């Protein structure tokens with residue numbers, strides 16, 4: 679019998695600040711623990727601690743917010759085995775489910791009804807060697823790709839990968855500035871100048887509320 683409980687840092691209700699459903703009221707389930715250490719990580723408080731909750735208890739808390747959308751994030755959600763069961767259960771409960779993942783763990787066993795938001799780690803994240811490039815084969819137009827850009831060098835690298843792997847023909851590709859590390863207006867200009875087929879994104883929740891946990 680698999681262990682159907684997970685280590686959870688927080689469950690909170692907010693406006694989705696990123697991705698295709700930006701602005702939509704969403705319940706966030708933040709799983710504890712991550713094997714990566716991106717230099718810009720805004721969720722380091724999820725590396726340790728957390729509370730072990732059964733899938734039933736998680737779903738119960740999620741339901742209390744009366745939202746249609748649920749975002750499973752972390753930490754690295756796929757680092758916990760029972761994450762797959764949690765995602766299946768949320769789908770069975772008729773939620774619109776998205777999963778934020780580093781792309782360092784295989785996504786192929788994640789239910790394709792989940793919108794998998796795969797972050798391609800850039801050189802200046804410090805974790806570029808962790809990208810599992812075979813994940814790209816499993817993506818559908820219902821999934822999403824994201825580059826968090828820390829510098830002009832990261833931008834050039836992301837632009838190269840976009841072309842090399844024809845990423846924009848697979849699904850929507852987001853370019854997002856690493857918060858406070860690259861000027862957002864500069865990134866916007868670079869994208870326009872190079873006529874890239876990507877979607878510029880700012881983390882809406884940080885514009886509204888700053889870099890607070892649980893928002």
Ligand SMILES: C[S@@+](CC[C@H](N)C(=O)[O-])C[C@H]1O[C@@H](n2cnc3c(N)ncnc32)[C@H](O)[C@@H]1O
Pocket residue numbers: 712718719720721751752753754755778779780781796797824826854855856857881
């Ligand atoms: C905290 S991570 C959790 C999910 C997963 N570990 C990952 O990296 O995708 C969620 C998203 O926030 C992004 N993120 C973290 N810190 C950021 C920052 N300082 N600026 C912009 N995006 C950031 C990550 O790159 C990732 O796309």
Ligand SMILES: Nc1nc2[nH]cc(C(=O)O)c2c(=O)[nH]1
Pocket residue numbers: 692693694695696706721749751752778883893
């Ligand atoms: N409002 C809000 N939207 C988010 N979208 C992705 C988040 C994350 O930390 O993964 C996040 C978050 O932390 N807050």
Ligand code: SF4
Pocket residue numbers: 712713714715716719720721722752753754780
């Ligand atoms: S993979 Fe995600 S949670 Fe882990 S350090 Fe990087 S941004 Fe933070």
Ligand SMILES: [Mg+2]
Pocket residue numbers: 720721
């Ligand atoms: Mg966040």
